[in-house]
Amino acid sequence: MTSAPSPAAAAAQPGETFDAIVVGAGFAGLYMLHRLRALGLRTRVFEAGSGPGGTWYWNRYPGARCDVPSMEYSYQFSDELQQEWNWSERYATQPEILRYVHHVADRFDLWPDIQFDTRVTAAHFDEARGRWIVRLDTGTEITARFCVMATGCLSSANIPDIPGREDFRGPTYHTGHWPHEGVDFTGQRVGIIGTGSSALQSIPLIAAQAAHLTVFQRTPTYAVPARNAPLDPADVARIKAHYPEIRARNWQEPFGVDFHQRSESAHAVSAEEREREFEKRWQEGTLGFLAAFSDLLIDPQANDYAAEFIRRKIRSIVKDPATAGKLLPKQVVGCKRLCLDTQYYETFNRPNVTLVDVSETPIACITPDGLKVGDTGYTFDRLVFATGFDAMTGALDKIDIRGRGGLALKEKWRAGPRTYLGLATAGFPNLFTVSGPGSPSVLSNMLPTIEQHVNWIADCIGYLETHRQRLIEARTEAEDAWVDHVNEVAGMTLYPRCNSWYLGANIPGKPRIFMPYIGVPPYVEKCRQVAANGYEGFALSA
Numbered sequence: 001m002t003s004a005p006s007p008a009a010a011a012a013q014p015g016e017t018f019d020a021i022v023v024g025a026g027f028a029g030l031y032m033l034h035r036l037r038a039l040g041l042r043t044r045v046f047e048a049g050s051g052p053g054g055t056w057y058w059n060r061y062p063g064a065r066c067d068v069p070s071m072e073y074s075y076q077f078s079d080e081l082q083q084e085w086n087w088s089e090r091y092a093t094q095p096e097i098l099r100y101v102h103h104v105a106d107r108f109d110l111w112p113d114i115q116f117d118t119r120v121t122a123a124h125f126d127e128a129r130g131r132w133i134v135r136l137d138t139g140t141e142i143t144a145r146f147c148v149m150a151t152g153c154l155s156s157a158n159i160p161d162i163p164g165r166e167d168f169r170g171p172t173y174h175t176g177h178w179p180h181e182g183v184d185f186t187g188q189r190v191g192i193i194g195t196g197s198s199a200l201q202s203i204p205l206i207a208a209q210a211a212h213l214t215v216f217q218r219t220p221t222y223a224v225p226a227r228n229a230p231l232d233p234a235d236v237a238r239i240k241a242h243y244p245e246i247r248a249r250n251w252q253e254p255f256g257v258d259f260h261q262r263s264e265s266a267h268a269v270s271a272e273e274r275e276r277e278f279e280k281r282w283q284e285g286t287l288g289f290l291a292a293f294s295d296l297l298i299d300p301q302a303n304d305y306a307a308e309f310i311r312r313k314i315r316s317i318v319k320d321p322a323t324a325g326k327l328l329p330k331q332v333v334g335c336k337r338l339c340l341d342t343q344y345y346e347t348f349n350r351p352n353v354t355l356v357d358v359s360e361t362p363i364a365c366i367t368p369d370g371l372k373v374g375d376t377g378y379t380f381d382r383l384v385f386a387t388g389f390d391a392m393t394g395a396l397d398k399i400d401i402r403g404r405g406g407l408a409l410k411e412k413w414r415a416g417p418r419t420y421l422g423l424a425t426a427g428f429p430n431l432f433t434v435s436g437p438g439s440p441s442v443l444s445n446m447l448p449t450i451e452q453h454v455n456w457i458a459d460c461i462g463y464l465e466t467h468r469q470r471l472i473e474a475r476t477e478a479e480d481a482w483v484d485h486v487n488e489v490a491g492m493t494l495y496p497r498c499n500s501w502y503l504g505a506n507i508p509g510k511p512r513i514f515m516p517y518i519g520v521p522p523y524v525e526k527c528r529q530v531a532a533n534g535y536e537g538f539a540l541s542a
């Protein structure tokens with residue numbers, strides 16, 4: 001590690017010109033900067049937060065932790081980096097991931113090209129100059145030839161528009177905007193809305209501290225125990241010695257992470273064998289529970305075997321049958337994100353925890369001292385919104401992005417996002433999205449797939465430079481075909497069957513379109529072919 005980090009960039013000056021700007025200093029933005037600088041491009045990263053890390057900068061709620069093994073949720077572009085960094089636990093905590101982010105920023109001296117506390121508010125394509133005019137919330141306007149949106153898939157917090165929200169007297173928090181100094185819930189009565197993965201991770205810790213916790217649940221969640229533990233140094237050494245093979249194997253996996261996918265159908269084995277396989281995976285504690293059989297996310301009956309296994313586990317863990325009944329998920333397992341938990345279901349055995357089902361009678365309003373469900377009032381001192389994000393498009397929608405003819409991206413995507421490979425969209429030349437809708441993104445091990453996107457974008461820009469091309473733009477026909485393909489693949493699975501944020505269904509009025517592309521290996525191959533064929537499906541111009 002370098003001794004002291006360099007200072008961050010000074011504020012961009014009005015009219016300053018860059019070869020490339022990158023929006024966001026999460027894992028995507030940091031590596032994008034590293035690659036663009038290596039191409040000799042004058043690059044500036046703009047980051048709304050006061051430090052790097054993106055999702056890991058903002059999501060500081062109690063228990064925040066990755067649910068992909070840390071040894072695999074890490075950059076692979078530098079072998080020195082992956083050899084020198086030591087993860088301490090099987091699943092890394094948010095603070096440890098943030099330390100890693102800082103280490104990367106130090107090691108590659110990224111700080112001087114990142115401007116923090118600065119939000120990009122607009123990016124307009126100037127057709128005459130073939131450049132992007134980028135406005136910052138400081139009022140400054142700059143220009144850049146390339147614009148890379150590394151804005152994250154889960155960065156635009158969703159706070160539901162429940163009447164009376166402003167009336168609550170006590171402090172309120174959103175898990176994705178947690179106070180940096182932490183929150184002490186000792187002796188407090190706490191309410192939490194939501195039971196997605198942020199809630200699942202924080203509920204056991206808040207319950208252990210608070211006088212009382214009331215959980216408002218709209219949809220029960222399936223979770224498998226994480227069985228987190230300190231990493232064994234011998235395992236770490238073994239993985240480090242075999243990193244190239246491990247990484248290569250992961251690229252062949254549907255989600256880009258080794259879930260030991262079994263190739264048999266759940267119907268091809270006996271009931272006892274199914275039970276053994278599910279139990280083995282329940283004991284292992286990975287999201288690979290869903291890889292137990294080849295058809296768990298395709299065939300409703302196969303899926304129900306897995307769902308019923310988890311429901312039985314919930315009934316066996318939660319002592320009060322009425323509470324257990326409320327916690328039993330009914331939807332397809334996996335169509336909302338499967339969670340890894342640590343003592344989540346057990347927490348409902350605590351005398352200071354109450355579960356309130358708001359699936360049929362929704363939260364009517366927030367009151368000065370709590371909230372109401374129908375006519376029943378619940379009182380508490382503090383309120384936590386674990387209500388998720390406007391996923392995949394939310395952060396882009398917040399920026400006034402305009403392409404050719406002044407077309408707003410938001411307008412173009414009114415009926416749902418349209419991209420070519422989740423990397424680019426027709427009418428917006430030289431604008432790239434990292435992990436955009438239409439790429440595996442949230443249905444993959446995000447860090448490697450971020451790297452794959454960044455590498456593709458950097459190689460593409462390098463190609464433009466060497467072939468003396470000024471602009472690259474997705475062709476509408478290629479984009480249409482890709483959007484159809486993304487939908488067709490999703491339609492072959494059970495994913496579109498429930499109201500998940502993969503479909504935008506958590507945001508009122510958002511078009512219901514399945515956004516991520518399912519299948520890392522075919523996706524990576526398609527990207528490779530497109531590049532190998534001189535950026536097939538794109539129009540290049542000098």
Ligand code: NA7
Nearest residue numbers: 160193194195196197198199218219337386387388389506
């Ligand atoms: P999620 O998974 O979107 O969870 C949000 C939760 O909030 C979910 O249980 C929602 O219920 C609930 N919610 C949202 N609005 C309401 C209202 N109005 N009333 C009651 N309940 C509500 O977000 P997370 O932050 O937990 O996780 C996001 C991802 O981050 C996660 O998947 C990982 O990839 C990392 P619903 O299910 O919509 O009925």
